[in-house]
Amino acid sequence: MxxxxxxSDHLRLIDERSTAFRAAVAAAPSLDVPVPSCPEWTLFxxxxxxxxxxxxxxxxxxxxxxxxxxxxxxxxDGTGAPRERExxxxxxxxxxxxxxxxxxxxxxxxxxxxxxxxxxxxxxSGAWARRQVPEIAVHTYDxxxxxxxxxxxxxxxxxxxxxxxxxxxxxxDVAWPHEPAVVDYHATExxxxxxxxxxxxxxxxxxxxxxxxxHPDPVDASARGTASDLVLxxxxxxxxxxxxxxxxxxxxxxxxxxxxxxxx
Numbered sequence: 001m002x003x004x005x006x007x008s009d010h011l012r013l014i015d016e017r018s019t020a021f022r023a024a025v026a027a028a029p030s031l032d033v034p035v036p037s038c039p040e041w042t043l044f045x046x047x048x049x050x051x052x053x054x055x056x057x058x059x060x061x062x063x064x065x066x067x068x069x070x071x072x073x074x075x076x077d078g079t080g081a082p083r084e085r086e087x088x089x090x091x092x093x094x095x096x097x098x099x100x101x102x103x104x105x106x107x108x109x110x111x112x113x114x115x116x117x118x119x120x121x122x123x124x125s126g127a128w129a130r131r132q133v134p135e136i137a138v139h140t141y142d143x144x145x146x147x148x149x150x151x152x153x154x155x156x157x158x159x160x161x162x163x164x165x166x167x168x169x170x171x172x173d174v175a176w177p178h179e180p181a182v183v184d185y186h187a188t189e190x191x192x193x194x195x196x197x198x199x200x201x202x203x204x205x206x207x208x209x210x211x212x213x214x215h216p217d218p219v220d221a222s223a224r225g226t227a228s229d230l231v232l233x234x235x236x237x238x239x240x241x242x243x244x245x246x247x248x249x250x251x252x253x254x255x256x257x258x259x260x261x262x263x264x
Contacts, residue, residue: 005160007108010129011100013157017136018096021050022089024143031085037142037237047088048081050139051095057132058102061125065111103129118262120204121168131168134161138235145237158227159191165234166193166204173201174262181220181253187227194219197253202262221249 005013025031031044038046052075059075060066082088108126121127137157144150153161162185176197183195184207192207223230224246232238233245240247240254247254 005130005156007103007126007129009156009160010126010133011103013133014096014100014103014129014136016154017133017140017157018092021136021140021143022092024140024147024149025092026085026089027149028143028147031083031088033146035142035146037145043143043146044081044083044088046139046142047092050136051081051092052076053135054095054099054132057128058099060114061099061102061106061110061112061128063113064106066113069113099132116168118173118201119168120171121164127168130160130164133157134164134231134235137161138231138237141232141237152226152228153231155189155227158231159187159189162187162227162230162234163191163193163206165231166195169234170195170202170257171204172262175199176202177260178253178256181250182218183253183257184219184222185230186222186224187230188225189227191227197257219249221247221251221253223247223254 025043025047028043031047032042035041035043035046041049055075056069059070063070063074081091103125106125108124108129110125112123112125112128114121114123114127116127117123134153134157137153141150141153152158166185176199178197180196180198183197185193185195194205194207196203196205223233225233225244229238229242229244233240233242236258238244240251240258
């Protein structure tokens with residue numbers, strides 16, 4: 001049975017994935033190489049984006065309960081990231097240390113502003129810690145892909161990360177603009193999730209293994225793959241027609257989900 005990760009686990013995984021990210025950047029032939037999975041960015045752009053995002057997250061957690069995020073000046077002095085590689089890597093390390101030290105000080109239960117207030121996830125520092133892990137992991141994959149050595153996301157990261165994607169990024173009380181639908185996701189590691197889409201929004205649930213005598217509930221579409229491939233699919237790194245995924249049912253629903261922006 002999959003263990004539920006704790007706040008301490010998420011802090012550990014932030015450090016682990018951040019170290020892997022740094023190693024991949026250090027191995028790249030140049031900071032000017034384009035990132036295939038982020039076609040408008042060079043490797044330098046990706047490092048700057050991710051580092052600034054960690055600084056912004058740290059500022060949000062440090063601010064505590066709020067109705068809006070802090071002003072940009074709280075996390076960005078306007079100078080940007082340094083362009084020399086070793087200095088850039090030191091800047092990245094400092095960005096992560098700023099984030100983890102802020103999270104350590106806050107603990108898991110501090111109330112914070114979040115961009116997911118209409119979701120099923122709490123608006124806390126612990127939820128911010130959890131959110132960091134798949135973000136850094138997927139961008140680590142981007143860098144590894146750039147240097148020609150992509151690696152699957154570690155199982156622990158991917159299983160918890162896909163759960164977070166469903167409950168934090170997918171769930172919303174904004175009305176689904178298409179026909180109601182039920183979508184199931186199955187990780188080959190043994191975990192499953194269900195997303196119900198309707199005029200009431202999108203609501204996620206974890207699925208247990210049904211008894212042999214039970215008839216499974218009807219679903220409109222499903223996706224099966226490793227947890228890593230499900231996360232990479234969710235983040236647009238694997239296309240719907242990838243041989244790595246087994247899609248069943250109405251595939252148009254996945255296209256609708258990809259195109260849907262509840263904030264608009």
